[in-house]
Amino acid sequence: MSTDTSRTAYARTVRTESGGPGLLLAHGGGGSVESNFGAILDDLAAAHSVVGVDYPGTGGTPRAEGPLDLDELADQLVAAADAEGLDRFAVLGYSLGGNVAVRVAARYPERVTALVLTATFARAGNRLGLAADLWVALAERGERDLLARLLVPLTLSEQVLEGLTPEELESVVTATAASFPPGVGDHAALVPGADLRAELARIDVPALVIATTEDRLVPLDRQLEIAQRLPGAEVAELPTGHLPFLERPAEWAKLVTDFLAR
Incomplete structure (x- = not known):
């Protein structure tokens, strides 16, 4: 390839x-x-x-x-x-x-x-729309850690999420926060009106x-x-x-x- x-x-x-x-x-x-x-x-x-x-x-x-x-x-x-x-x-x-x-x-x-x-x-x-509203607001404020704490439990399955130790969970939150691109809020702003x-x-x-x-x-x-x-x-x-x-x-x-x- x-x-x-x-x-x-x-x-x-x-x-x-x-x-x-x-x-x-x-x-x-x-x-x-x-x-x-x-x-x-x-x-x-x-x-x-x-x-x-x-x-x-x-x-x-x-x-x-x-x-x-x-x-x-x-x-x-x-x-x-x-x-x-x-x-x-x-x-x-x-x-x-x-x-x-x-x-x-x-x-x-x-x-x-x-x-x-x-x-x-x-x-x-309503559920996804409200989540997207909060996603956009946190992104605009630069609250990357809080945005990660919102999205991690929403995006991981129950089995995977509850299988993490407290240390692993914090590592996932930190890595997620670091992974957000500059346009993360711009993308989410498309969701509520779709x-x-x-x-x-x-x-x-x-x-x-x-x-x-x-x-x-x-x-x-x-x-x-x-x-x-x-x-x-x-x-x-x-x-x-x-x-x-x-x-x-x-x-x-x-x-x-x-x-x-x-």
Whole structure:
């Protein structure tokens, strides 16, 4: 596998070449292509030409001067595919990236061959909306430790969280706080207003919804709502919290690659 980086507008593009069909990666809020997909990138790249873009304020992409926009994130991802010569592609979206993936499919229906949506939502609802509001406020105040203490128990499964010793838990909180990129609050600000229910009903491509069943950040019913509104979508369950790349990366990769192979 080979990787290189280039810039399109403000976007950092990560490309792997296998000669296979195109696959675009849309990462989650506060993450990056590497942090969200690095654990499964080799599996994905074995049969696909993979293109991923870091949103403004994370990875190698400068922070945006104003609020982010889902349409613009979707367009930037497709622009990266254009720059790499990919005419058609599947899209794998994780968490907030699932919103970006759906918007790509809605805006470029003739180019998207399949959707895989993991730990994502059509609309935030009250629980996720309030959590995102607090996430944004803490990020704006620079309260990285408090933000980590909010997100760690929401993103780890009960089994993993309660299996940590007090020392290990503090280490996880410290590492999480240190990992937040400059744009972490900008990403979260997209969550409360997101509502993709109308777009989902118009999408007509093979789709797989991977539901993280132990997820406390994005409730299971919010994840399953996507499958209910996306015509013909398949559902697979993954017994993890919100971080499948941390808890069960091999199982996550197999669900994605097996579906795309079909």
